[in-house]
Amino acid sequence: MSRLILRNTAIMTAPDFVPEPADILIVDGVIGATLPPAAAVDAESCDMRGCLAIPGLVNAHTHSHANLLKGLADRWSLEMSLVNGPWVSGRRDAETMYWSTMVGAVDMLSRGCTACYDLVYEFPRPSQEGIEAVCRAYADAGMRAVVCPMVADRTLYDAVPGLAAAVEAAGQGPVTAFGLADTGSILATLEGILARWPWDRERLKPALAPTIPMHCSDELITGSRDIARRYDAGIHMHIAEARFQAVAAHQRYGRSMIRFLDDLGVIGPAFTAAHGVWLDDTDFRILADRGSSMVHMPLSNLRLGVGVADVRTAREAGLTVGVATDGANSADNLDLFEVMKLATLVSRTFTHGPSAWVSARDALEMATVGSARCLGWGDGLGAIRAGAPADLAFIDQTGAAWHPRNSHAVQLVNGAGQGAVTDVMVGGDFVVRDRRFVSIDVDRVLAQAEAAADRVFAETIELRKKAEAIAPAVVAHIARVNARHVGPARLIERTNAMG
Ligand SMILES: [Zn+2]
Numbered sequence: 001m002s003r004l005i006l007r008n009t010a011i012m013t014a015p016d017f018v019p020e021p022a023d024i025l026i027v028d029g030v031i032g033a034t035l036p037p038a039a040a041v042d043a044e045s046c047d048m049r050g051c052l053a054i055p056g057l058v059n060a061h062t063h064s065h066a067n068l069l070k071g072l073a074d075r076w077s078l079e080m081s082l083v084n085g086p087w088v089s090g091r092r093d094a095e096t097m098y099w100s101t102m103v104g105a106v107d108m109l110s111r112g113c114t115a116c117y118d119l120v121y122e123f124p125r126p127s128q129e130g131i132e133a134v135c136r137a138y139a140d141a142g143m144r145a146v147v148c149p150m151v152a153d154r155t156l157y158d159a160v161p162g163l164a165a166a167v168e169a170a171g172q173g174p175v176t177a178f179g180l181a182d183t184g185s186i187l188a189t190l191e192g193i194l195a196r197w198p199w200d201r202e203r204l205k206p207a208l209a210p211t212i213p214m215h216c217s218d219e220l221i222t223g224s225r226d227i228a229r230r231y232d233a234g235i236h237m238h239i240a241e242a243r244f245q246a247v248a249a250h251q252r253y254g255r256s257m258i259r260f261l262d263d264l265g266v267i268g269p270a271f272t273a274a275h276g277v278w279l280d281d282t283d284f285r286i287l288a289d290r291g292s293s294m295v296h297m298p299l300s301n302l303r304l305g306v307g308v309a310d311v312r313t314a315r316e317a318g319l320t321v322g323v324a325t326d327g328a329n330s331a332d333n334l335d336l337f338e339v340m341k342l343a344t345l346v347s348r349t350f351t352h353g354p355s356a357w358v359s360a361r362d363a364l365e366m367a368t369v370g371s372a373r374c375l376g377w378g379d380g381l382g383a384i385r386a387g388a389p390a391d392l393a394f395i396d397q398t399g400a401a402w403h404p405r406n407s408h409a410v411q412l413v414n415g416a417g418q419g420a421v422t423d424v425m426v427g428g429d430f431v432v433r434d435r436r437f438v439s440i441d442v443d444r445v446l447a448q449a450e451a452a453a454d455r456v457f458a459e460t461i462e463l464r465k466k467a468e469a470i471a472p473a474v475v476a477h478i479a480r481v482n483a484r485h486v487g488p489a490r491l492i493e494r495t496n497a498m499g
Contacts, residue, residue, distance in 0.1 A: 009053045013384040017060035017409045026390040029428030041138035043458040051369035055113025056391035057336040058371035061297040066327025067104035068453040078242045078304045087463035094133035098450040101137035103449035107334045112393030114259035115144035119209040125181035133292040143430040148207035152215040187223040194231040213257045240278035242306040242483030244481040277309045288318040293374040299344040300326030322371030337417040360413040394423040
């Protein structure tokens with residue numbers, strides 16, 4: 001039995017996020033007790049003097065394949081990101097996927113994030129070797145993760161009514177060349193991956209991600225639902241991220257995508273909705289009533305220009321809300337401190353009044369216990385308390401941003417936390433100590449990630465040219481689709497008040 005006591009720290013955790021001086025006893029990777037400072041305990045001792053201990057942050061939605069794409073998409077909207085998907089996300093092999101995951105794990109761990117929900121894409125369908133490489137990277141990095149193959153059997157051109165015809169009318173068709181794998185072979189692969197899951201589910205859990213409802217046949221969604229149930233796995237989907245998707249759902253299903261998925265029996269405690277920008281109050285109530293969760297990604301949403309999710313209304317409906325960076329293609333880094341700060345700020349674009357704004361404490365709650373519930377760990381992760389895994393981040397409080405200390409929660413979220421992570425522990429093991437990785441060769445990870453990106457982009461030049469040619473017609477068509485939207489507003493409409 002291993003016993004370690006972390007001395008001279010102050011613990012800041014849910015529900016109050018008010019720091020309390022305490023020592024943390026860790027027994028076999030699990031928090032045994034939080035004790036008054038200097039309590040007599042028989043254990044190896046580690047001095048964390050001056051550090052604030054917070055629960056390891058949890059990134060409830062990212063894409064490991066996108067870690068090679070940071071900086072590529074300066075002014076890409078969501079539809080441009082989807083048009084460019086074939087070249088930016090194509091041509092992955094197991095080695096590429098391993099290093100792409102590793103560079104993301106380094107990014108997250110160095111910023112105090114100890115667990116993530118990773119939606120992994122492989123074209124034309126997931127593979128056992130690809131998912132194994134992603135899991136091996138998280139295991140080697142010492143990070144906790146939910147890993148799910150992200151799948152589709154319909155393209156963007158099938159998903160948005162009229163889009164294929166619009167592209168062809170612009171002289172850029174046909175768009176049939178983007179063919180995806182057939183439904184049966186995707187489901188068989190998913191079943192195989194879950195049936196042979198070799199990893200300890202306390203560290204690496206499987207889940208399924210039929211990516212976006214309209215990009216999936218009904219058979220792919222119900223098949224994924226059944227596999228998820230058979231193997232006790234989560235199911236995670238991009239829901240109502242952009243306005244044109246809300247319109248496309250009504251055109252295809254005659255109702256919102258949440259009502260449609262609820263009628264299919266997909267919405268339940270294991271269901272996580274990513275984004276939810278264009279959901280209405282009834283959608284929030286359905287998700288809350290079924291015990292589902294939602295992931296708020298304000299940085300990605302602003303980056304792609306899709307609008308701002310009404311998180312306050314979702315939380316007031318009783319819905320569990322976590323936060324996330326999204327992939328590096330729409331975030332450029334995987335920093336949950338930036339995301340927490342933005343979550344507090346963008347809530348102020350709604351007119352509910354200051355008492356309804358997301359507070360710093362709310363943001364910390366979403367980035368810890370909220371996100372942990374999205375990952376399916378319930379209340380077993382995301383807090384510093386006896387019985388929870390020792391997943392911890394330590395914050396240096398010596399910088400100017402901490403002086404004077406008027407509110408730890410507000411200062412941590414609004415700027416003092418950024419760059420201040422000194423030590424990170426997962427399951428009782430230090431992964432980062434004094435800002436250095438304990439067992440990861442970071443230089444090698446960075447070099448291999450560079451090489452992997454060079455390989456991918458060298459092989460996808462033709463696809464890139466094709467995407468660049470098609471993009472203007474897609475953007476023009478999506479603008480016409482957006483104009484058909486009726487429902488809650490999540491973007492500022494530019495109107496001329498003077499007539
Ligand atoms: Zn995503």
